[in-house]
Each structure stands twice: as structure tokens, then as C-alpha cells.
Amino acid sequence: MSTALKSIKKNARAIHQKILKRQKPSMRLPVRALNNVRYKPSEGFFEISGKKKERTLTVGTVKTFAQTLRMMALSKDLIETDDIASKREAYYISKNWREAAFREQPESDTVMDDIEAMLGVNREQLGFIPEEKGGDVAGRLVVIDKDGDTGKSIRIDCTRFGSGAYSIPIGVEHLEFQSKAKFILAIETAGMFQRLVKHNYWKQANCILISMGGVPTRACRRFIRRLAESLDIPVYAFVDGDPYGICNIYRTLKVGSGNAAHLNKFFCVPQAAFLGVTPQDILDYKLPTHELKPVDIKRAEDALKNDPFIKHYKAWQDALRQMLKLGQRVEQQAFAKHGLNYVIETYLPEKLANPKKFLP
Amino acid sequence: MSTALKSIKKNARAIHQKILKRQKPSMRLPVRALNNVRYKPSEGFFEISGKKKERTLTVGTVKTFAQTLRMMALSKDLIETDDIASKREAYYISKNWREAAFREQPESDTVMDDIEAMLGVNREQLGFIPEEKGGDVAGRLVVIDKDGDTGKSIRIDCTRFGSGAYSIPIGVEHLEFQSKAKFILAIETAGMFQRLVKHNYWKQANCILISMGGVPTRACRRFIRRLAESLDIPVYAFVDGDPYGICNIYRTLKVGSGNAAHLNKFFCVPQAAFLGVTPQDILDYKLPTHELKPVDIKRAEDALKNDPFIKHYKAWQDALRQMLKLGQRVEQQAFAKHGLNYVIETYLPEKLANPKKFLP
Numbered sequence: 001m002s003t004a005l006k007s008i009k010k011n012a013r014a015i016h017q018k019i020l021k022r023q024k025p026s027m028r029l030p031v032r033a034l035n036n037v038r039y040k041p042s043e044g045f046f047e048i049s050g051k052k053k054e055r056t057l058t059v060g061t062v063k064t065f066a067q068t069l070r071m072m073a074l075s076k077d078l079i080e081t082d083d084i085a086s087k088r089e090a091y092y093i094s095k096n097w098r099e100a101a102f103r104e105q106p107e108s109d110t111v112m113d114d115i116e117a118m119l120g121v122n123r124e125q126l127g128f129i130p131e132e133k134g135g136d137v138a139g140r141l142v143v144i145d146k147d148g149d150t151g152k153s154i155r156i157d158c159t160r161f162g163s164g165a166y167s168i169p170i171g172v173e174h175l176e177f178q179s180k181a182k183f184i185l186a187i188e189t190a191g192m193f194q195r196l197v198k199h200n201y202w203k204q205a206n207c208i209l210i211s212m213g214g215v216p217t218r219a220c221r222r223f224i225r226r227l228a229e230s231l232d233i234p235v236y237a238f239v240d241g242d243p244y245g246i247c248n249i250y251r252t253l254k255v256g257s258g259n260a261a262h263l264n265k266f267f268c269v270p271q272a273a274f275l276g277v278t279p280q281d282i283l284d285y286k287l288p289t290h291e292l293k294p295v296d297i298k299r300a301e302d303a304l305k306n307d308p309f310i311k312h313y314k315a316w317q318d319a320l321r322q323m324l325k326l327g328q329r330v331e332q333q334a335f336a337k338h339g340l341n342y343v344i345e346t347y348l349p350e351k352l353a354n355p356k357k358f359l360p
Numbered sequence: 361m362s363t364a365l366k367s368i369k370k371n372a373r374a375i376h377q378k379i380l381k382r383q384k385p386s387m388r389l390p391v392r393a394l395n396n397v398r399y400k401p402s403e404g405f406f407e408i409s410g411k412k413k414e415r416t417l418t419v420g421t422v423k424t425f426a427q428t429l430r431m432m433a434l435s436k437d438l439i440e441t442d443d444i445a446s447k448r449e450a451y452y453i454s455k456n457w458r459e460a461a462f463r464e465q466p467e468s469d470t471v472m473d474d475i476e477a478m479l480g481v482n483r484e485q486l487g488f489i490p491e492e493k494g495g496d497v498a499g500r501l502v503v504i505d506k507d508g509d510t511g512k513s514i515r516i517d518c519t520r521f522g523s524g525a526y527s528i529p530i531g532v533e534h535l536e537f538q539s540k541a542k543f544i545l546a547i548e549t550a551g552m553f554q555r556l557v558k559h560n561y562w563k564q565a566n567c568i569l570i571s572m573g574g575v576p577t578r579a580c581r582r583f584i585r586r587l588a589e590s591l592d593i594p595v596y597a598f599v600d601g602d603p604y605g606i607c608n609i610y611r612t613l614k615v616g617s618g619n620a621a622h623l624n625k626f627f628c629v630p631q632a633a634f635l636g637v638t639p640q641d642i643l644d645y646k647l648p649t650h651e652l653k654p655v656d657i658k659r660a661e662d663a664l665k666n667d668p669f670i671k672h673y674k675a676w677q678d679a680l681r682q683m684l685k686l687g688q689r690v691e692q693q694a695f696a697k698h699g700l701n702y703v704i705e706t707y708l709p710e711k712l713a714n715p716k717k718f719l720p
Contacts, residue, residue, distance in 0.1 A: 084558055085700055086551035092696035095648045133550035136493065136527040145522025148560050154522040162505025162514045167496040167527035170554045190493035191446035194530045198444055200508050213493065288455045336452035340445055
């Protein structure tokens, strides 16, 4: 039986027994808020602190209480029938719960968040999937999935997609991996990914290429995390050299986000290091740049002041200060100035010769 | 030699000969503007009308003239070396063109648009690719691609991706297809696509599933177009029943967009028909809905008044008016009210029994 299913049954049984004893049933939920978060470098992610709230069955909480139990029952069904429901589908299903129907989707989303925090599992393990797909893969990797009808294994060879790629499914908990790759290269833009795929860069570097398409989705982050863990190889991030690439895309990939702290332990990628583009690369490679916009400056200054991850690493503070001093940001595509395939022939090989120099 | 390469050489030669004759060289470009567009139902897309502008080499045009020629030369290189450049890369390459360097990317984008309009080909045929990936495929389809190094054929079997999918590359001109599918189902949301993939819906319906993820990217539209043409099968759109799903996603898929009229002949999918969700489905299937927001009402009213495609089809005017009268919009996921797999077991089979009833 899955951990999630065990946990649902245990919690439901406790509530049932309280009711049989004619006591008020209650649930204990971690407080999900920014002021209940800490960054633990040893663990490698934003973690929820100890504060809990108690939801006791009263006249005022009866509807939410009932909704939480029905949502847990739905999850139990999904797991037992090997089905899935998106957050929006879960909301619509409730339309048949009479008085317990959710009026708006934010209500059902909140209950779902509460359940995953309470059970200490992630939503995907409960059978709930996000609305968003995201993440493409090419290179030295075989993904092992199952046929939904027969249950037979399917081997998906990511070296065999030509100019195309393997698109990561929304739920990735069931996937297994085989690979002799040396590292995973997580790329911000679809354009750069397509260039590296077009030239079979994964052959020459013996790696797995993953296109994140901006800030990676939950599915993409979980996939990279499970992949890095299962293969025990590092993840190198190759993103634009701007505050958004560093403080949003890379930071979210590596340690997670503040407002989903109860989930970061599943979705962070502590194995990640920052290959580039660094502010120093602007000088070393004489790259064409753009001026920092006010929003870039604000984002970098905010991170220096408030982001527990940036505040933990002097190397990141130095890099962001260097960027602010230069007043310039740089894009992955800027290497094209030196020739379209300069990035493949010069930049990446030079960088990869010294992974210890990557930013943390 | 490719059409694009022939056309580049022909245009370049004409300019060269003018110069040798000591005459002022010039280029004739179609005017790319909304007032130079018409909807031709027989052709099936928004088409550019006859207006042309002439760019003659003068003191005032010399920089743009030079940039246009250099961009044509870059395209020639890309085609001859079988390489690609994204729009942004093309911009950065120009940083080495001295006085002809573009200052901002919108300048280089405009020159690229001019060239594709002048040569009557699409940007992808010139070796230029968009920044954006988009579009996932699963089901009864074998895509035939080439290995970039060896040139050998690669067969990609889209029935063999488990819960994942084939991710459409940014450039699709070189792909070939094999399939005995009866139709292509183009789906708006990743969540619905994942449900149909999870349950191998393509087996039961003998079809190809494509996730558009909102308004389809150029690559996704071109892929669907080439696929539908090559296999000679219809495309059924399954999107949210709201003005955005109808007037933006579906309309763009079927006939293209107003501001890229010189390209619609490549990117439209005249084979497309609208399976649902229709306003009538709200009543027939007793679906939970949301109230139309002011932006929805404005979009529908604008379309009724100004969109040449909607104005051409009474069936669409009736459907939009029905939606406005109901004051309600409906999402693909709404079927979950009747059970998660109602959409697979009831809605889609009932609809597909009568494709002639689909909206045009």
C-alpha cells in the first residue's frame, strides 16, 4: 500500500474513532505561510517550521471539515483505481457533493494544500495533478513507464527523438530511469534547447538535456529531482544571466519557493549548481548585453535583502552585486555574436572543464 | 535546391544586376497590416491583399537595405549548412555586422518578417525558428525525423510514450508521417490531454491526440497542418466553451491571425472543425459553468462585429449569441461533475458519432 493511502486511512480512522467516542474530531495542519519557513542548507530546501493549526469540528468549520474528508475520500478512490484528477477536475467533482460543494476553485485548492501538508505527501502522490505540463527531455536517458491498459513496461529512449523530444508527463512518481550520463543540463529557453538537440550536443557531452521553458513547472522540477537522485548525478543550470534567471528560475529549481514550503522537500533539486550565464561571463566572453530594467534592479536588491537562499551564499551576493554594478543583464543567446555554435564549441566545454567553479 | 534558397538567390541576383547597371536597386514587399487582409473561405485562411511597398536604396534606407541583404545571406548560410537560428540569435549575430548591427530585436524581427513576406516562404524554411516550443503528441502516429549527425531516418512511435508524450520540435518542415488514425483531436488544456493519454483514449478512438496548451504556437499549428494534409484526415478541436477558446484558440488554429496574414497560408488548419465545448453542450450535458466576465463579453461582441471568420459563418454567430444570452462559459473539465471519465465514456463518443454537426 502506498504511503499516501496508509496516511489517509490512519487519519480517517482517528477521526472515526473520536466520533464513536462522542468527542469532537479534529485535524492538525501545518501553518503554510512565509513566516513559518526556514532555509536549511544541510537539507537543501526551504522547509516549513513547526507551527500547526488545529481544525476542530464546530458549527463554523463543519463545511470545510466535510470538504476535507470528501477530498481525502476522492484521493483514496484515485489511488485505488490508479486514476488522476487535475485540481480543476477535483473542484468540478465537488459539484455533486451537495452542501459540501466548493463555490470557487481557490476553496478546493486550499483544502488540497491542507491535505498534502497534513499527510506529509505531495499532491501527485494523492492522485491530484497540476493543470500545467512542462519540460522536454533529450539525450542519454531511458525512461521506464507503464502501459495504462496492460501494465507492461514501456522503455522510452530519449536518444531516438531526432529534433523532437520527450515531453514530461504531469505526474512522474511512477517513472524509473536508466542512464550512464554524467550530468543533467537544465536549460531555460526552448531556443537554446533546440540548438543543443539539433547538434546532438548530448552525445559529445554525455549528458541529459532538459528544457525548462522558464520557471520549471512542478512536474518538471519533480522529474529532475527524481532523475538526479536515482542516477546520482549533478544538475547544471544554464539560464539567462539576469535576476529573474537567478532568483526565480534557478532558486526555485534548487531550493523551491516560499509559498509552497511544505512541498519543497519533494520538488527542490539540491544537486543543482549554476553553470551560467554569470555576470563574470559578460566580461570574460565579451557578450552583448541589455541594461538592467528597474524591475531587474528591484528583484536583485530584494533577493540580497530578503531571500534566505541568497543570504546564505556569499558567492551569490557577490555575483548579484557585480551584476548591479555592471548595470547589465545577459541572455543565453548572446553567444551567437561569436558564431551560432560558439556556445557548443567553446563556452560549454570551457565551463564544464571546471564544475567546481559553478555558483552554488 | 529548396524553394527558399532559390528565391533568395533570384532576389539577390536581381539586386546585383541592377547595381552592375549602375541603377538604384530595390525590393518589393507586401504591406503587412490588418487593412491589407481578407478572409477567403475557399482558401480557408486570412490572406494578405495586393498592396506592396517598394524599398529602394537611398541615403535614408541604406541601413535597412544592408540589413535585409545580410539577413538573406544569413538565411542562405543556415539552409546550406542545415543549421537553425532563433529570432533572438539572429539579432545577436548582427552585433558583428558593424554599422549594419540591429540596435534592438524588434528591428531584426521586422526585417525577418519582410523577407519572409517578400520571398513568399515561411521563416522556418529560411532556417529561422521561433523561441517558443509547444505542442505534445500521443497516439496512432509514427513521426519520421532524421539524425542530425548521420542523416539516417529515425522512426518515432507516438503509441510508445506511456504517460508522457512526443514534444513537437520548433522546426517541423523536415518531418514525415505514417498513420492510420481517423482524425486528430487538438486539445486546449494539458490536464485534459493527460487524462486522455492516461486512459489510452487514442486506442479506443483510433486517433492522434495533440495538446495545444492554450493558443497553439507556430510550430504546433504548422505540425497539425502538415500532419492533416499529409494524412488527409480531419482535425477536431476540443477547447473550453468560452470566447477565448472559440475566438482566439480555435480561430487562430483554423484560419490564422490578423497580424501575420502573410504567413497564414502555411500555419492555418482549414481541416479543423469545432467538436466542443459548445454553448449548447452546457444545456445538453447539464454542465457547471462560470459567469461570463466583462472581458469575455467584449471579446464575443468584438468577434461578432469585426472578425471576418465569425462574420462568414452564421453557425458561429448563433453560437456566440447563445453564449451571450446564457451569460455563461464552460470549461473542458466541467464534465468531471458526472464522473472523472464521463468525458471519455460518454461525451466524446456521443459527439464523434456526428462530426457533421460540429461547428465550422
